[in-house]
Amino acid sequence: MPLSIKHLLGMQGVPKEDIQLILDTATTFKEVLERPIKKVPTLQGKTVVNLFYESSTRTRISFELAEKRLSADSINFAVSGSSVSKGETFKDTIKNIEAMKVDMIVVRHAAAGVPQYLTRISDSVIINAGDGTHEHPTQALLDMYSIREKLGKLEGLKVCIVGDIAHSRVALSNIYGLKTMGADVSVCGPATMIPRHIEDLGVKVIHNIDEAIQENDVLNVLRIQLERKAREYFPSLREYNTYYGLTTERLEKNGKNILILHPGPINRGVEISSEVADGPSQVILEQVTNGVAVRMAVLYLLGTMHN
Amino acid sequence: MKVLLKNITINHPLYKLNKKSNILIEDGIISKVSSTAIEESPGMKVYEMNGKVAAPGFYDMHVHLREPGREDEETVVTGCNSAARGGFTGVACMPNTEPAIDSAEVVHLILGKAKGHLVDVHPIAAATAERKGEVIAPIAELVEAGAVGFSDDGVAIKTARVLRRVMEYAKMYDKPVIEHCEDESLAGGAMNEGFNSTFLGLPPIPPIAEELTVIRDIMMSEYTGARVHIAHISTKGAVELVRQGKAKGINVTAEVAPHHFSLTDDSLKAYDTNFKMNPPLRARRDVEAILEGLKDGTIDCIATDHAPHSIEEKEMEFEYAPNGIVGLETAVGLAFTELVHKKVITLDKLIEKFAINPRKILNLPIPAFEPGEKANITILDTGAVWTVETSKFLSKCRNSPFDKMLLTGKAIAAINNGMMYYQEQFIKI
Numbered sequence: 001m002p003l004s005i006k007h008l009l010g011m012q013g014v015p016k017e018d019i020q021l022i023l024d025t026a027t028t029f030k031e032v033l034e035r036p037i038k039k040v041p042t043l044q045g046k047t048v049v050n051l052f053y054e055s056s057t058r059t060r061i062s063f064e065l066a067e068k069r070l071s072a073d074s075i076n077f078a079v080s081g082s083s084v085s086k087g088e089t090f091k092d093t094i095k096n097i098e099a100m101k102v103d104m105i106v107v108r109h110a111a112a113g114v115p116q117y118l119t120r121i122s123d124s125v126i127i128n129a130g131d132g133t134h135e136h137p138t139q140a141l142l143d144m145y146s147i148r149e150k151l152g153k154l155e156g157l158k159v160c161i162v163g164d165i166a167h168s169r170v171a172l173s174n175i176y177g178l179k180t181m182g183a184d185v186s187v188c189g190p191a192t193m194i195p196r197h198i199e200d201l202g203v204k205v206i207h208n209i210d211e212a213i214q215e216n217d218v219l220n221v222l223r224i225q226l227e228r229k230a231r232e233y234f235p236s237l238r239e240y241n242t243y244y245g246l247t248t249e250r251l252e253k254n255g256k257n258i259l260i261l262h263p264g265p266i267n268r269g270v271e272i273s274s275e276v277a278d279g280p281s282q283v284i285l286e287q288v289t290n291g292v293a294v295r296m297a298v299l300y301l302l303g304t305m306h307n
Numbered sequence: 308m309k310v311l312l313k314n315i316t317i318n319h320p321l322y323k324l325n326k327k328s329n330i331l332i333e334d335g336i337i338s339k340v341s342s343t344a345i346e347e348s349p350g351m352k353v354y355e356m357n358g359k360v361a362a363p364g365f366y367d368m369h370v371h372l373r374e375p376g377r378e379d380e381e382t383v384v385t386g387c388n389s390a391a392r393g394g395f396t397g398v399a400c401m402p403n404t405e406p407a408i409d410s411a412e413v414v415h416l417i418l419g420k421a422k423g424h425l426v427d428v429h430p431i432a433a434a435t436a437e438r439k440g441e442v443i444a445p446i447a448e449l450v451e452a453g454a455v456g457f458s459d460d461g462v463a464i465k466t467a468r469v470l471r472r473v474m475e476y477a478k479m480y481d482k483p484v485i486e487h488c489e490d491e492s493l494a495g496g497a498m499n500e501g502f503n504s505t506f507l508g509l510p511p512i513p514p515i516a517e518e519l520t521v522i523r524d525i526m527m528s529e530y531t532g533a534r535v536h537i538a539h540i541s542t543k544g545a546v547e548l549v550r551q552g553k554a555k556g557i558n559v560t561a562e563v564a565p566h567h568f569s570l571t572d573d574s575l576k577a578y579d580t581n582f583k584m585n586p587p588l589r590a591r592r593d594v595e596a597i598l599e600g601l602k603d604g605t606i607d608c609i610a611t612d613h614a615p616h617s618i619e620e621k622e623m624e625f626e627y628a629p630n631g632i633v634g635l636e637t638a639v640g641l642a643f644t645e646l647v648h649k650k651v652i653t654l655d656k657l658i659e660k661f662a663i664n665p666r667k668i669l670n671l672p673i674p675a676f677e678p679g680e681k682a683n684i685t686i687l688d689t690g691a692v693w694t695v696e697t698s699k700f701l702s703k704c705r706n707s708p709f710d711k712m713l714l715t716g717k718a719i720a721a722i723n724n725g726m727m728y729y730q731e732q733f734i735k736i
Contacts, residue, residue, distance in 0.1 A: 089619065109624065112509045195511075
């Protein structure tokens, strides 16, 4: 059964069967990653462009590695050193890249909606690697994979996303994906970081972290951005850490065994303490490993559909 | 040259006029209006207009002609061509040009470019020097040059302090202060704040950013006694504030752009930049409040906020694309389709909002159907079914969300200044 989607633009609207298929395929690829020779010839002859208009280390490396493990030819295009600085429009850049006969474009961009826009101006298969504050679907898929791997299921689980929901593409993708899979999703953070109308997505809003810990099976802790612009949403890092930081005391106080995810990079001592970040409840580095497997699954399933 | 409009229905709400007539125009001046047949003579151009409506010429009090500065997007002449094709015989152009309309020289330049055109052009001058909100513009000089109102459109007048001075000054000349209501400290996003902005992950512009400025401006109008006109009203709260202001007897008027009564932010789902404007498309409840405001007279007029942008400018990432759409050639059709045919307002009210109220607000004479008067007429075909073709626009630009849309009702001709735009051409009459 192939995927019903032609591109991975976001988790919104991706049917359950597709998510299931991606996660199951990722399990197979994770086994490949455990082998001494971690490479399969599945995407041999296919060309993938990693189009990164916004700096990213882990997502870009993860995609690149996934492409190499699948034997695809991959090219990295980063904003600096490209024609963008010479004033070329986004559309012209895409047309030029495509004229070199590529098959898939993995795109990261600071503006929401760019992957959708790409589908209108390009014939390639588009994979969203994060667009503005909109979606980051492969992150949600790897989060779901990691949860499923640890807890054996997604349906019926209670998952809370903690942090700056309003400026997070990870949050929105997780909400869409998890809800499709039948999980019960809530968000937790100060009111300044919760977008209005989020309840209309069928999500519960919690402002108290203790309540979030007590009520949930999984916490997905988002990174607090330290740059100045993000700082207007909370009084100080100290206060954020005091009221929303995840610490061992807090977990123990609530006497709860809970699974902790973090999309990284982590700010130790801000949204998560070192003890928790390195502790037994978390799967943070496991998520990174799973990220490669999940991205292999996405690239493979979308890249071989027309064969 | 003699032109006879035969069997046309004159509709002029100001004179409670609504009857079938024959209009004879000689050298651009109405020479005879009669309910009985007018004798035809050789060389007379006769147009059978049975079933068509003659209204006082429509006037759009909010357009961006882009000249001087962005003649690649629009010029005074191409903007006026677009206006005539859309059925307008007059426009007021906004001062966010480069340089801004903040000196008599720029007013003269625009008036010079518009000279001899079918469409009358009246500049709205900047309220402050360079529209920076710091120093008030030379209002007396600008009025003398021909400015009909004052606005920093594109932004609101920055501080209450400067707003007060502008109002006090404009009041001396009985000119309206036209406000683009937006609290910049709250705005700065790419679309309306609501479920859809959360859904699409686009940075939001909250409705209250508009409403806070509307209430500030209405209160300042009450305090100074100056007239304030709320440009492109777009939120439920703003409509309610204007309604309350009017009820208190404050000199506040308001306009709405056709896209704000015909579209909602649901249209943004494909991140199409042709749907990006400021104020942004709002929610269904806002559109409903606007329809109510049009119905009860809270909203005085319909103005397009005609904002042409080149393809290169609009063909990009949604968040980075400039705001605004081409409006002149779709406004009347949209108003008929969304307002008259859906029984929100009557044809009389439509004519008031397009022809009479904008001229009242700007203190301009209202065209009449009397012998000796200049023929300044918009001819309407209320039942014409037509499809919007942006490729045929006379505007230099094509950025419209209404391409290929089927509309019912349109302006089929515009007559003014001894010219007629009819059947896709300008005819000297």
